[in-house]
Amino acid sequence: MSSAKGKTAGAPAVSNKRSASARILENWQLYLMLLIPLALTVIYKYIPMYGIQIAFRDYKASRGILGSEWIGMKWFVRFFSSPNCLRMIKNTFLLSLFSLLWSFPVPIILALLLNQLRFKKLKTGVQTILYAPHFISTMVVCGMLRIFLSPSGGLINLIAGTNIDFLSEASAFRTIYIASGIWQDAGWGIIVYMATLAGIDASHYEAARIDGASMFQRIRYIDFPELLPTIVLMLIMAAGGLMNIGFEKVWLLQTDLNKATSDVIAVYVYQQGIENAKYSYATAVGLFNTVVNIILLLIVNRLSKKISEDVSFV
Numbered sequence: 001m002s003s004a005k006g007k008t009a010g011a012p013a014v015s016n017k018r019s020a021s022a023r024i025l026e027n028w029q030l031y032l033m034l035l036i037p038l039a040l041t042v043i044y045k046y047i048p049m050y051g052i053q054i055a056f057r058d059y060k061a062s063r064g065i066l067g068s069e070w071i072g073m074k075w076f077v078r079f080f081s082s083p084n085c086l087r088m089i090k091n092t093f094l095l096s097l098f099s100l101l102w103s104f105p106v107p108i109i110l111a112l113l114l115n116q117l118r119f120k121k122l123k124t125g126v127q128t129i130l131y132a133p134h135f136i137s138t139m140v141v142c143g144m145l146r147i148f149l150s151p152s153g154g155l156i157n158l159i160a161g162t163n164i165d166f167l168s169e170a171s172a173f174r175t176i177y178i179a180s181g182i183w184q185d186a187g188w189g190i191i192v193y194m195a196t197l198a199g200i201d202a203s204h205y206e207a208a209r210i211d212g213a214s215m216f217q218r219i220r221y222i223d224f225p226e227l228l229p230t231i232v233l234m235l236i237m238a239a240g241g242l243m244n245i246g247f248e249k250v251w252l253l254q255t256d257l258n259k260a261t262s263d264v265i266a267v268y269v270y271q272q273g274i275e276n277a278k279y280s281y282a283t284a285v286g287l288f289n290t291v292v293n294i295i296l297l298l299i300v301n302r303l304s305k306k307i308s309e310d311v312s313f314v
Helices: 002-026 028-056 074-081 085-103 105-114 120-135 138-148 155-160 170-198 202-210 215-240 247-253 265-275 279-310
Strands: 057-060 068-070
Touching (some): 028 074, 028 279, 085 265, 105 215, 120 170, 138 155, 138 170, 170 215, 170 247, 202 215, 247 265, 265 279
Antiparallel strands (some): 057 068
């Protein structure tokens, strides 16, 4: 009897194992296709992590990674002891935080407003206009900013009747960086939200109109609750790169006079690693930045789950 019970108890596990194997065999083409991105991820994301150890070595290219001397936390101590360390951390964090606070809600608002347009041609035209700046390269955008903000003949100074060199003003750098980022990427950011809104059943809107709901009431009670899971997911993804300031844009807009607010970790890593060939030191600084990103990601993930559980719409 006990033997029969043992066989019966073990039967579901065997059945599940066989069913999983059967599913894999049945869809083997899909699993084969999955191997391609998996292999690319391993090759280009995980294998390079082997080189992180040079942050703890006095790396010499002639000796290789393993042949270079192990020096522990020396480069981290040097970075934290550098006179501009706190300024770079502060600038990186504030620039990222303000960019997130100002730019994150804009695609959501645009998507909600666009979803209310009923004329398809107008809706498509507005979307195209909003998408277009995303396809302009960062170098071209920075060139445009330098022309528009030029103290001699710049569009902004002509309109204001002034001759201010905005790019030389440290207090104006964050505003320039964030505003140009919103202009360039807000339109592209609405794609995910528009896709979510497109999946809402049209009968909900019809019922809301019959009940006399206004446009803002439809947005509040239908659109926004449907968008909330997507918003939380996008917030977590954005927070994961909170300390990752775009290097190219800061580098192209930085001047000696605005370094008080434009001196960020990404530019410092480039200067130390590429220009000065201090590979170990630059890797250590970059690793510190990554660790901070991971910590922020975990914190925001926890907070987002808590908020999404507590939010209720009345």
